[in-house]
Amino acid sequence: MMFTGSTATGRRVAEQAGHNLIGASMELGGKNAMIVLGDANIGRAIEGAERALFSNAGQLCISIERLYVHESVADEYTRALVDRMRGMKLGAGLDFGADMGSLVSRAQLETVESHVEDAFAKGAQVLAGGHARPDIGPYFFEPTLLGGVGEGMTLFRNETFGPVVAVSRFDAEDEVVHRANDSEYGLNFSVWTRDTRHGRELATRLRAGTVNVNEGYAPAWASVDAPMGGMKASGLGRRHGQAGIVKYTDAQTVAIQRLLPIAPPPHVGQRLWGRSMTAALRVLRRVPGIR
Numbered sequence: 001m002m003f004t005g006s007t008a009t010g011r012r013v014a015e016q017a018g019h020n021l022i023g024a025s026m027e028l029g030g031k032n033a034m035i036v037l038g039d040a041n042i043g044r045a046i047e048g049a050e051r052a053l054f055s056n057a058g059q060l061c062i063s064i065e066r067l068y069v070h071e072s073v074a075d076e077y078t079r080a081l082v083d084r085m086r087g088m089k090l091g092a093g094l095d096f097g098a099d100m101g102s103l104v105s106r107a108q109l110e111t112v113e114s115h116v117e118d119a120f121a122k123g124a125q126v127l128a129g130g131h132a133r134p135d136i137g138p139y140f141f142e143p144t145l146l147g148g149v150g151e152g153m154t155l156f157r158n159e160t161f162g163p164v165v166a167v168s169r170f171d172a173e174d175e176v177v178h179r180a181n182d183s184e185y186g187l188n189f190s191v192w193t194r195d196t197r198h199g200r201e202l203a204t205r206l207r208a209g210t211v212n213v214n215e216g217y218a219p220a221w222a223s224v225d226a227p228m229g230g231m232k233a234s235g236l237g238r239r240h241g242q243a244g245i246v247k248y249t250d251a252q253t254v255a256i257q258r259l260l261p262i263a264p265p266p267h268v269g270q271r272l273w274g275r276s277m278t279a280a281l282r283v284l285r286r287v288p289g290i291r
Contacts, residue, residue, distance in 0.1 A: 002024075002025045002026075002027075002239060003024060003025070003026045003027075004026070004027045004028075004061065005026075005028065006028065006029050006159075006161075007028040007029040007159075007185070007233045007234070008029075010026045010028040010029075010235070013026065014026065014236065023237075023247065023248075024236060024237070025229070025235075025236060025237030025238065025239060025244075025247050026229075026235045026236045026237065027061055027187070027228065027229055027230060027234075027235045027239065028061070028187070028230060028233065028234050028235045029061060029159045029161070029185060029187070029233070029234060030061050030062060030063075030065075030159060030185045030186075030187030030188060030230065030234050031065055031066060031157065031158070031159050031183045031184075031185040032062060032063060032064045032065055032066065032185070032187055032188045032189060032190070032208070033064065033065075033066040033067075033068060033179075033180040033183075033189050033190070033206075033208075034049065034052055034053075034064040034066070034067050034068070034189070034190040034191075034192070034216065035068045035170075035176055035180060035189070035190065035191050035192065035202070036067070036068065036069045036070060036073065036077060036192045037070050037173075037191070037192060037193040037199075037202075038070035038071075038072040038073055039193055039194045039195060040070075040073065040192040040193050040194065041192075041194060041214075042073060042076060042077055042080060043080075044192070044214065045077065045192040046077070046080050046081055046084055048190075048192070048214070048215055048216050049064070049067070049081055049084075049216070050084060050085075050088070050099070051216050051217075051218075052064040052190055052215075052216020052217060053065075053067070053143070053163070053165050053216075054085075054088070054099070054100050054143050054163050055216075056101070057100055057101055057102060057103055057141070057162060057163050058160070058161065058162045058163040058164065058165075059103065059104060059108070059161055059162065060217070061187060061188075061234075062187060062188035062210070062216075062217040062221060063161075063217075064165060064188075064190060064216060065155075065159065065160055065164065065165055065166065066165070066166055066168075066180070067145075067165050067166065067167040067168070068167075068168055068169070068170050068176050068179065068180065069167060069168075069169055069170070070169070070170060070171070071169050071170065071171045074169045078127065078145075078147075078167060081128075081145065081167075082127055082128045082145060085128040085129060085143045085145060086128055088100055088143055090133060090136050090140055090142070091136065092136065092137045092140075100143055100163060101140075102136075102137050102138075102139045102140050103139040103140070103141055103162060104139065105139060106138070106139060108139070108161065108162060109132060109138075109139045109141060109162075111160065111161070111162065112141050112160060112161075112162035112163070112164060113132060113141070114154070115154050115155040115158070115160045115162075115164060116130055116144060116146070116155075116164055118153055118154045118155070119146055119149055119153045119154070119155055119156075119166075120146075122150075122152060122153050123148055123150075124146045124147065124148045124149050124150075124153060124166075125146065125147040125148045126144065126145075126146060127145040127146065127147050127167070128142075128143065128144060128145040129141075129142030129143050129144030129145065129163070129164075130142060130144050130146075141162060141163060141164075142163070143163045144163060144164045144165070145165055145167055146164065146165070146166050146167070147166075147167055147168070149166035149168070157183060157184070159185065173202065177202070177205050177206065180206055181205075181206060181207045183232075184232055184233040185230070185232060185233050185234045186206075186207045186208040186209060186230055186231035186232040186233075186234050187208060187209055187210070187229075187230035187231075187234035187235065188208060188209065188210045188211075188212070188217050188220070188221075188230075189203070189206045189208040189210070189211045189212075190211070190212050190213075190215065190216050190217070191203050191206075191211060191212070191213050191214075192213075192214055193213070193214070196213055196214065199213040199214065200213060207231050207232065208230070208231060208234075209227075209228065209229045209230040209231050209234065209235065209238070210226070210228060210229075223240070224240050224241070225240065225241050226240055226241055227239070227240055227241040227242075227243040227244060228240045228241075228244070
């Protein structure tokens, strides 16, 4: 069985599947990280961030909720991202006129509001957004960028599943790898750099089922040949690719004994005792089925 949903629900499904000895593959929650290195193309990284952070109003398991920007470009990048976010158009239409739509339910809106309010009350700065927009629709919430998010805030480690992202700076790559991996989740990460070879090397150090270089999620998510799934609390198994097919099969072994039996019959064993190897082979050849 294949299940896609929250980690909490996934644990319950896994418990039931295990109780009934049913194999399960699950793509669950994420606290996904996007890393912008100092040599990144800032324009592309801003455009990519809008998709990675706010597609489906952040309600994708693979949506980015943690944004790490290298110290050398942090000011420039953050200013440009805030400007782009403030220019995003929210709308409920079915055409392509809006940049972002609605949250799915009242309950999800309340989750998003509570995460933002908790972070603000504990010292986080709202760099963009931060408010519900009932003037547009009952479940709309602005694309929101928070700074100064830290331990003790609900959204620091918990998945928000909405258009809310925490941005912070880093100086050394070892530091940002540690911070990105310091999570119970490991679904989809993103690395931005002009040096794609280095980006690939850095990606292998990140504990996530998929890591996209110079994109938020599209290359790994869209390829039917690329296994898709999470590490740690972000899931079990994979979908797509060879790994996504093999999980639905049971391996069977068929063995045919064509040479010596596992052991000779007892009476033969007694006759072999104390004989030379040559004599033993002569006796064995007289055993039915041995040639």
